[in-house]
Amino acid sequence: MSSGEEATKAPRRRGHELTARDVTVSYDGTDVVHDAALALRPGEVTALVGPNGSGKSTLLRTLARLQRARTATLTLGTEDGGTADGLALTARAFARQVALLTQGRPTPSGLTVRDVVEFGRYPYRGRWGRDDPDAAAAVARAVAMTDLTALADRGAEYLSGGQLQRVWLAGCLAQETGVLLLDEPTTYLDLRYQVELLDLIRDLADDHGIAVGVVLHDLDQAAAVADRIALLHAGRIVADGPPEDVLTADRLTDTYGIRIDVDTDPSTGRLRTRAIGRHHARTERLSNTP
Numbered sequence: 001m002s003s004g005e006e007a008t009k010a011p012r013r014r015g016h017e018l019t020a021r022d023v024t025v026s027y028d029g030t031d032v033v034h035d036a037a038l039a040l041r042p043g044e045v046t047a048l049v050g051p052n053g054s055g056k057s058t059l060l061r062t063l064a065r066l067q068r069a070r071t072a073t074l075t076l077g078t079e080d081g082g083t084a085d086g087l088a089l090t091a092r093a094f095a096r097q098v099a100l101l102t103q104g105r106p107t108p109s110g111l112t113v114r115d116v117v118e119f120g121r122y123p124y125r126g127r128w129g130r131d132d133p134d135a136a137a138a139v140a141r142a143v144a145m146t147d148l149t150a151l152a153d154r155g156a157e158y159l160s161g162g163q164l165q166r167v168w169l170a171g172c173l174a175q176e177t178g179v180l181l182l183d184e185p186t187t188y189l190d191l192r193y194q195v196e197l198l199d200l201i202r203d204l205a206d207d208h209g210i211a212v213g214v215v216l217h218d219l220d221q222a223a224a225v226a227d228r229i230a231l232l233h234a235g236r237i238v239a240d241g242p243p244e245d246v247l248t249a250d251r252l253t254d255t256y257g258i259r260i261d262v263d264t265d266p267s268t269g270r271l272r273t274r275a276i277g278r279h280h281a282r283t284e285r286l287s288n289t290p
Contacts (some may be wrong), residue, residue, distance in 0.1 A: 016077035016097055016178035017041050018063060018086065018211060023072045025058050031070070033059050033235045040179060040211040042077075045201055047222035048215045050232035051256055056215045057103065057183050059232070063213065064100035064181050065091075077178070095123035099175040101182045105168050108156040116156050116167050117142055120174035135174075142173035145200060147193075161188035169197070173204075180204060182214040186221065198225045219260075223247055223271040231255060247271055 018040045025033040033055040048056040061067035074086030124132045146166045186194040204210040216222045223243040231239040239246040252260040259276040
């Protein structure tokens, strides 16, 4: 994945604000997301964090209209500066403005990397698959931005999990939307590509004005990449704001049920967290013993 230099070669896209209010989602009669409200703003990265089962992915899928909500209001910005009812738009119109990278996508068989990335252009094609004149350029940009050019003609079934994750991300980028939703996008990626993917997310927000919503498990990654963090616990957003306001030791310890220390990395000036398990605590006791 390249730096922002590749990203700036793409035409500047106009981000759109996606606002959700009164979001309640139920599974089998039990509410799993409770009265959530979230705003994804152009040029900002919003990270959703929280323990397993806290409702992060469910809320993200609801924003993408892939998860039916018991109650929800979605408002989406429009090109003329107005707003539209996000739930009233046709699926094709919505997909031209909002893209989602989900977890657990299947491994395509019999298709090249370029073929898979080209799937991201589906909102721009008619019912009978009429020509999309911008497709080739959009696909080439997305392939380059995710460092897949050398693999473009390789069969997708021969890729590693990390490579395939980048292919699906490239498909979302080829969709060229104003809102990008990413559900645990660093899964399967090695350290290099985790860092470069987070850099790319920042490029999309900073250089192209995209509104980005991303679910992350790694609190340090969230603190590094996000302008705002929404912390979820038991289906509720318990805090929403800048990383330094949300990621406090007391709040994280209460939310995750384990002691979590928070300080500032002296070399980067960024927040960093440390979960203190039994062995960490034992080491601390020993180091404090005269």
